[in-house]
Structures are given as structure tokens and as C-alpha cells.
Amino acid sequence: MILKGWYSQDGWKTKLTLINQNNEYVRLRMKLFEGEDGRLLATLNLRLKPKEMRFYDLERIRRVRNKAGLMLIESEKPLVCTAQITNQEDEMKVLYYRLPAIEEKRGCC
């Protein structure tokens, strides 16, 4: 499955919550782009333990500092991810959403 969302480290800070609902390990690949269709800034490969909930602060990734854009999370098994985007000047301004899954229409016909 592929989850699609938006991150912002440009005057805002993004924290992700990744939840593995499976009873097995889950590998996932997270890609962060510059803008909606810009270049790929960072790729992270993570592995979540069974039923693990992990918090991931995008401040840890230098390459996305002062950047905002598309975020794609690809996982071999079902996964839940939420993003909390907080304004750096006014921490009362918070955007919180769950990343939707993109429907994969594959094959040629």
C-alpha cells in the first residue's frame, strides 16, 4: 500500500506517528519530495516491530530543513500513519490528519 501526504518544515514542523497494526514486522519506505512534483530529497527505510507505534520527527532529517512537499510511504503490509504539523511561531496552530492510501490501479487492461 502507498500512503500519500504533505509535510512542512518551512515555518512548521512535522511529526509522524506510524502504527503497525500487524502481528508481523513491517518494512516501509518513506520518500520526501520538494514541493508537489519536485526532486526527491530523502528516502528512509524503516522496519516496525509487530504492533509497534513509532513517532518520527522530520526535524531529524537535515535534507528537508526549510522545505515542504509531498510525502509517500510505501509498505508491504497495511499501515496507519498520521501527521501533526505545528506552526513554529504559534504552537496553537496545529494541523492533524491521517494519511490516505492511494488506490493502486495496476496491469495493462
Place this chain on the structure above:
Amino acid sequence: MNTMNIVVKIRFEPDKEILVGETPERRRITLRIVEDMSPMELMLTALGSCAAIDLFKALSLRGVNIQSIEIELSGKPVKEGETNYVGEVLMTYIITAQNVTKREVEEIVQQSLEKYCSIAIALKRSINVKLNSVVLRKMKIK
């Protein structure tokens, strides 16, 4: 994928040396005998086209900028008595793209050939080809 049967009609006109494949929606392909691809080459073309379309869809969804996808297919002929067929197909992918690693493409291609490329799956599972009926019409002599 649509669950309706996929129907095509082939018309071979030996005098004109052409083969015409046509769908009920009147989408067609005309093949000149000798000059154009042989049916076996067309089968490889169908496999490569399906694989390329599926790969394009998968990469696009993952934010990859694709300039081109080339697939070279090589069918290994097998002879069993009087029967000739392609026993193995080797596929070489050449992809010109941005925002993706070789490893990622390899994973997606592998997944595509195992799970999503309809033609590859059909060929791997060996399609059951059965004779439905034969109709013989009398030729009108001019």
C-alpha cells in the same frame, strides 16, 4: 481489470497477404505477412507492452519522473517433436528516470511480473486454450 471476456476476431485474407485483428469496438491491427511481426513476436510485444504500462503506473504513483522505459525480450525456442514454442522469455529493462534507485526499480519490476502484469501471469500459468467450434462456409465462386 474488467471481468467481461476479452474478444478479438482475426481475419486472414491470403490474397491480400494481410491479417486483421479486430475487437467488437472496432479497434484493429493490420499485419502484412512477411513485412510485419510474426504472431510469436507479437506475443512478446504484448508481454513487453503490458509490463511497460504496469511499470509506468507503479513508478508514477511513487513519485518517479520517467523519461522512457525500454524492455528487450528474448524468447528461447523449444522444439518438442513437431511442436515449436517459446519455453522461456528473458526480459531486460532499461529505464531512464529520476527520483528512484536501481534496487527500488528491481523490487517493483519483480512484483509487477509476479502480481500485476496480466500477460506475464497468464503465460506463467499456461492459459487453457480450447476449441469452441468450427464453422465452414461455402465459398462463392466468381
